[in-house]
Amino acid sequence: MSRSHATRFLVILVILTAAALLLPFAANRGLVFLAGVIAINVVLGLAFNLLFSTAGLLSFGQATFSASGAYAAALLLLRAPEVPFLAVLVIAAATGAAIAFAIGFVALRRTEGVYFAVLTLAFAELVHVIIAKTSFFGRNDGLTGIQRPRIGPLDLAQGNAYYVFVILVTALLIAVLWWVTHSRLGRSFRAVRLDPMRAAFLGIDVRRRQLEAFAISGACAATAGALMGPLTSIVSPDLAHWGESTKPILFTLLGGAGHFWGPLVGAIVFSAVEYGTRSLAGASDLITGGLLLAVVLAIPGGLLGLATLGVRRLQARPAAPSEAALPLAPAASKGETL
Amino acid sequence: MLADLPTLLFNTLIWGMATFLVAAGLTMIFGILHVLNFSHGGFFMIGAYVAHSLANWSSAMANIWGFLLASVITAAVIGAVGLVVDRAIFRRLAHVDGAYVLVATYALLLVCNGVVKLIWGLNVVSASPPPELFDVSFLGNLVLPHYSIFVIVAGLAVFLALEWLINMTSVGRLIQAIAIDPWMARLLGINVGLIYSATVIIGFALAGLAGGLLVANQSLSPDLAGIFIIQAFGVVIVGGMGSIRGAFLASLLLGLADSFGTALLPQMPGLFFFVALAAILLIRPRGLIASGRLS
Numbered sequence: 001m002s003r004s005h006a007t008r009f010l011v012i013l014v015i016l017t018a019a020a021l022l023l024p025f026a027a028n029r030g031l032v033f034l035a036g037v038i039a040i041n042v043v044l045g046l047a048f049n050l051l052f053s054t055a056g057l058l059s060f061g062q063a064t065f066s067a068s069g070a071y072a073a074a075l076l077l078l079r080a081p082e083v084p085f086l087a088v089l090v091i092a093a094a095t096g097a098a099i100a101f102a103i104g105f106v107a108l109r110r111t112e113g114v115y116f117a118v119l120t121l122a123f124a125e126l127v128h129v130i131i132a133k134t135s136f137f138g139r140n141d142g143l144t145g146i147q148r149p150r151i152g153p154l155d156l157a158q159g160n161a162y163y164v165f166v167i168l169v170t171a172l173l174i175a176v177l178w179w180v181t182h183s184r185l186g187r188s189f190r191a192v193r194l195d196p197m198r199a200a201f202l203g204i205d206v207r208r209r210q211l212e213a214f215a216i217s218g219a220c221a222a223t224a225g226a227l228m229g230p231l232t233s234i235v236s237p238d239l240a241h242w243g244e245s246t247k248p249i250l251f252t253l254l255g256g257a258g259h260f261w262g263p264l265v266g267a268i269v270f271s272a273v274e275y276g277t278r279s280l281a282g283a284s285d286l287i288t289g290g291l292l293l294a295v296v297l298a299i300p301g302g303l304l305g306l307a308t309l310g311v312r313r314l315q316a317r318p319a320a321p322s323e324a325a326l327p328l329a330p331a332a333s334k335g336e337t338l
Numbered sequence: 339m340l341a342d343l344p345t346l347l348f349n350t351l352i353w354g355m356a357t358f359l360v361a362a363g364l365t366m367i368f369g370i371l372h373v374l375n376f377s378h379g380g381f382f383m384i385g386a387y388v389a390h391s392l393a394n395w396s397s398a399m400a401n402i403w404g405f406l407l408a409s410v411i412t413a414a415v416i417g418a419v420g421l422v423v424d425r426a427i428f429r430r431l432a433h434v435d436g437a438y439v440l441v442a443t444y445a446l447l448l449v450c451n452g453v454v455k456l457i458w459g460l461n462v463v464s465a466s467p468p469p470e471l472f473d474v475s476f477l478g479n480l481v482l483p484h485y486s487i488f489v490i491v492a493g494l495a496v497f498l499a500l501e502w503l504i505n506m507t508s509v510g511r512l513i514q515a516i517a518i519d520p521w522m523a524r525l526l527g528i529n530v531g532l533i534y535s536a537t538v539i540i541g542f543a544l545a546g547l548a549g550g551l552l553v554a555n556q557s558l559s560p561d562l563a564g565i566f567i568i569q570a571f572g573v574v575i576v577g578g579m580g581s582i583r584g585a586f587l588a589s590l591l592l593g594l595a596d597s598f599g600t601a602l603l604p605q606m607p608g609l610f611f612f613v614a615l616a617a618i619l620l621i622r623p624r625g626l627i628a629s630g631r632l633s
Contacts, residue, residue: 058437106616110623114374117440118575119619125568126612133606242568246444253441282455289448296442297430 009178012261017171024160036163036231038271039170041251043224045263046177047217048248053257054181055213056193060117061103061124062221063244065096067131069222070239072096074143074229085149085156089169089226096222097215099127104214108207124245132237142236146229156230166227173220178260180216189213221248250288254295256302265303344480346597352486354593355493356552361570361577361585362496363544369580370517370537372436373428376443378545379567380450381419385412385549386558387458390465393553402470402488409550413543420542424535447563454560467554485554492551493589496544500582513537517580572615578625587626591618 020039024032044066051057069092076088083091107119131137138144148157156162180186191199192209200206229235238244247270248263255266273291277284299306364378392408393399399408427446431439466472471485504510516523516533524530556562572592577584592614599610618626 052437058440106620109620114436114440115575115619115623117437118374118571119616121568122572122612122615122619126609126616129606129609129612133609243564249441249444253438281460282452284452285448285455286452289445289450289452292445293427293442293449296434296438296445297427300434300438 005182009260013171013174013178016264017167020167021164024163032160032163033231034271034275036166037228038267039166040224040227040231041247041267041271042264043170043173043177044221045248045251045255045267046174046260047220047224049252049257049260049263050177050181050189050220051213051217052249052252054186054193055189055210057108057210057213058117059120059214059217060242060245060249061120062217062248063240063242064103064124064127065100065218065221066225066228066244067127067235067237067240068099068218069093069096069225070228070235071131071137071143072222073226074146074235077146077149077229078143085151088149089223092226093219093223096225097219099222100214100218101211104211104218108210108214121242121245124240124242128237128240128242131240137237140237142234142238143229144234146233146235148230162230166231169227170224173223174264177220181260185209185212250292252302254292254302256304256306258301259304259308262302262304269303342479344478346601348480348482348486349597349600350590350593351490352593353596354589355490356555357566357569357573357593358493358586358589359489359496359548359551360545360566361573361589362500362582363541363548364570365574365577365580365582365585366500366537366544367541367580368574369582370513371428371534372580373431373439373443374571374574375446375541376440376567377423377446377450378443378541378570379563379565380447380454381416381542381545382549382566383454383558383560383563384419384450385416385546386553386556386562387454387549388412388415388546389550389553390463390558391458393465399465399468399554402468405468405471405554409547409553412550413547416546416549417539417543419546420539421535423542424538428534428538429531447567450563451560454563458558460560462557462559464557465554471554489552489555496547497582497586504582509533509536569611572611576615576618576625578627581625581627584625584627588618591626 020035023035027035044062047065048059048062051059072092072095073088076083076091077085103120103123107116107123110116110119132140148155148162150156151165154161156165188199188204188209189212191202191204192206196206199209225239228239251263251266251270253266254270255264256262259265270288273287274284277287295302301309360379360382364375367373367375367378389408389412392411393405396408397404399405423446427442431442434442467485467488471488473484475482475484475487502510504513512523512528512533513536515526515528516530520530569592573585573588574580576588576592577586592611595610595614596608599613600607603609
């Protein structure tokens with residue numbers, strides 16, 4: 001990883017975090033709550049994209065990981081309030097990593113194409129059924145009455161304290177995911193994605209790398225999920241429903257899978273669309289579906305891909321005006337601009 | 339064991355044939371275009387709603403023939419929608435990466451959900467079967483609702499019709515040729531694009547037919563698509579690469595797992611479907627019938 005790359009990332013992260021932390025001064029409580037949910041969703045999107053764009057695995061079961069973190073944290077907060085919240089987050093991350101490891105261990109026997117996607121979907125629904133039908137997990141009602149915790153002397157129930165905490169943990173998770181993506185480990189993930197056989201010849205243990213990617217993605221998603229319970233005061237089986245698994249995919253493709261920040265852009269735009277159409281039953285599905293379809297068919301690089309292309313064309317215009325008139329090349333969809 | 343064996347086998351047949359009705363069109367499209375079409379469940383759902391509206395506007399549910407006619411009209415309507423979807427979307431996905439195709443069809447499913455919510459609303463509606471199918475017969479301890487028997491017969495009929503279409507007709511042989519090697523088929527002068535379109539239309543029509551035939555079995559809500567598409571996905575994947583026979587076999591096998599599993603663990607309905615799906619895929623990763631595509 002080059003130093004200028006890391007510096008640019010840190011600058012963007014600091015600006016975004018600062019903007020999120022300043023939001024309560026400009027927006028009402030409803031929007032601040034929404035921003036907290038979006039922050040969690042950003043991590044879920046980035047964790048998915050670590051698998052999708054870096055490791056080349058299409059997981060349709062990400063909800064399992066976020067839900068396992070959410071339930072682990074909720075159970076600890078309700079039944080064992082003496083456990084410190086930071087320890088709760090670590091336990092949630094470990095739970096997510098363990099479940100991701102277990103599912104990955106079985107599902108990674110079939111990594112090609114739709115088989116892997118459907119296997120992860122099947123395991124996710126398996127977990128969903130178990131959560132929704134077991135009284136330990138509160139069945140269909142879920143677990144309610146989750147309080148915002150204390151961290152030492154800090155009471156996160158006060159004012160916007162919990163929101164600030166969510167933003168800080170989110171920023172930390174984003175940094176972890178960026179570091180993994182650009183580390184030696186992330187490069188070996190990419191080598192496995194681009195050509196598993198060549199990677200194997202070069203001495204990379206392909207299955208182990210894929211399992212590691214799965215466990216890291218699961219741990220990050222579970223930590224983000226763990227933040228959800230105290231924010232909304234409830235965790236329900238809906239968190240594990242396969243519809244939740246598709247959300248990180250939507251964020252990623254909408255924002256641009258080829259960019260690290262793609263899922264963040266996608267999560268914000270998606271949430272804005274959903275917020276704007278929340279009173280119209282059906283319209284939000286229609287708009288989300290139409291938007292996603294348009295992205296896949298017309299701008300496979302996502303919104304950031306489109307923006308990058310636009311910037312390049314603007315820069316190229318004085319030198320080669322004819323190039324700007326070229327239609328979108330399909331090859332641009334696979335462009336690596338990390 | 340809580341229920342007796344004949345009841346469990348009867349439940350297997352109901353589950354299996356209802357799911358096969360939905361999965362048949364999905365299998366066709368997966369076998370030829372290699373598109374695992376998420377939106378199939380959505381068009382099945384729209385089919386069910388269309389059939390329901392037909393029944394409300396006319397006296398379609400007055401007898402079994404009207405019911406069948408309504409189902410066929412629904413199949414035609416959804417088949418026509420298939421033509422539009424093929425032209426507008428599927429053709430453009432031909433050179434797109436598989437993951438993006440899966441997501442595009444999921445986006446289409448969202449559009450279907452939105453359409454249903456806008457036109458028919460969020461409330462759960464239900465239709466009762468025509469009077470001929472309303473009765474129940476008894477065979478010893480076995481309770482046989484006539485509508486369930488009808489669904490089983492319809493599933494078998496669709497299976498046999500597709501077997502005949504694919505193996506006995508010239509169109510079927512063209513479809514098989516393209517499933518095996520589209521490049522070679524094109525070289526031999528077969529109009530591959532036309533057969534692709536025909537496959538999509540047949541696949542969508544089958545979704546519409548399933549919606550019409552199963553309308554009386556379901557409480558219609560916008561969740562219907564999600565419930566059936568997961569089951570149909572399981573059947574197609576377990577069945578193998580778009581094999582109709584494989585899908586038929588997989589429907590029965592997964593139905594068996596579901597009905598026995600539900601009898602064993604009644605507090606966790608639906609669990610054993612996923613257990614069986616995962617187990618079968620681990621033992622036979624390429625599905626039950628992996629050799630011949632669309633056999």
